[in-house]
Amino acid sequence: MGKFLTKREDNYSQWYNELVIKADLAENSAVRGCMVIKPYGYAIWEKMQAALDQMFKDTGHVNAYFPLFIPKSFFSKEAAHVEGFAKECAVVTHYRLRNTADGKGIEVDPDAKLEEELIVRPTSETIIWNTYKNWIQSYRDLPILCNQWANVVRWEMRTRLFLRTAEFLWQEGHTAHATEEEAVAETVQMINVYSDFAENFMAMPVIKGHKTANERFAGALDTYTIEALMQDGKALQSGTSHFLGQNFAKAFDVQFANKEGKLQHVWATSWGVSTRLMGALVMAHSDDNGLVLPPKLAPYQVVIVPIYKGDEQYAKVKEAGNKIKEELKDFGITVKFDDRDTHKPGWKFAEYELKGVPIRIALGARDLENGTVEVARRDTLEKNTYPQENIAKVVKNLLNDIQENIYNKALNYRKEHTFSANNWDEFVDYLDNKGGFVYAHWDGTTETELAIKDKTKATIRCIPIDNPLEDGKCILTGKPSTQKVLFAKSY
């Protein structure tokens, strides 16, 4: 465990990389671009999964599992889709190894070449729609509301822990509907689920909106996104929900007989969030002392650190610590009592700060005498002494406070870094000198969007839902525009 963490203002990117590793969330593996998610990091992901999974089920979805491999021929059926993903696919070509001639190693057996190559899924629309074809004959078979928790592979050129890895974990929902209206409603429902999750569990404010045609998912007619602002002023796309129209139904010939007995193509959606959310969580709240976790996603919300001299005190402090632990557990609070005698209290304080545990309770001889505990909150680093009596209630309230406080802090940060530009010079000034979200008029063409990206590195993050309409002129071309859209530099 290193003692020093790079400061955010010195090198934000390095701060992030160090933090992920030092807080024991993940590390680079022996495999290029692939990470090992360590137990502490995985515990946070499991909390995210549990909350999201419940939200999916509450909105009528069920879980299923589809194959890791997709036959190459499936993959090419939807033209836009294959074009979007072709450049980053891992491909399985053989199914057997053999010993090399010199007996010292192994090699791919050339006789074991597959008839048809298999793509390691970068996303599962094609294999799922090929499957749905068999599940759907009648309007009575619809809707199908499936989700799967899975790993996918996208052969990215440059990777970063959680933010962009060659293999990542995610969930992908794939739904099939009888009508366009129903599919659109599903798409909107799921982006709302994502934004609720981001704001209520991750304590991370997000802006919901439509992607532009240029930024849309390969094969979608409309892509909704939630966009979060990180502490370095860059945006992070944190979840997407796609209205796929009838594209995949047509590509895989999925038709159903409606009530009138007429054959129609099925309407589709897909939606997903990934372990990238872990990166978002780290960057949204953490500080120069380490991770700051929202209580709702922290692997343990409270850590109790005993302070003692000698075996006699150790026994007493341990007894008192266990009692407090049980009281907290009865209040539904998750607690770790770190009674290891192999590390000193000061070491533990620093350790749990680095790991972002929302509340630390210190308990020593002084406290045993006075019937108190010292409670430190991670978000503000404030320390206060409270009576041991009713401590669970105090902690419970503090946890709620912390959850709320870090949300408000992130929201304030976003407010302070959201600008509205009325001309090109303002636009560039905000992007270069302030950083953050910049609203600006855009003429609606992909050509202009790309030109702006080329000049400023900023992209249109989204056209926010319920965006107020106002007449104006495109900041680049001066052509008429009906609304300002959200620009930012992004991850």
Place this chain on the structure above:
RNA sequence: CGGGGUAUAGCACAGUCCGGUUAGUGUACCUGCUUUGGGAGCAGGGGGUCGCAGGUUCGAAUCCUGCUACCCCGACCA
């Protein structure tokens, strides 16, 4: 994939230019004693095919060739 850089103990680095005792420092690790309310102190100890494969040489971490991986900056993306 284009440009730049790095590879020596678990980690972070020095040594490489100018080849030559037993490859060193910090940290981490192990043992003992003293410590314990913010990453303890002292003493002792273990750990290295110097990224991989070749080559030059009496002798290579050091020079040459090839390869691989990683990092930073671009293009691409959840």
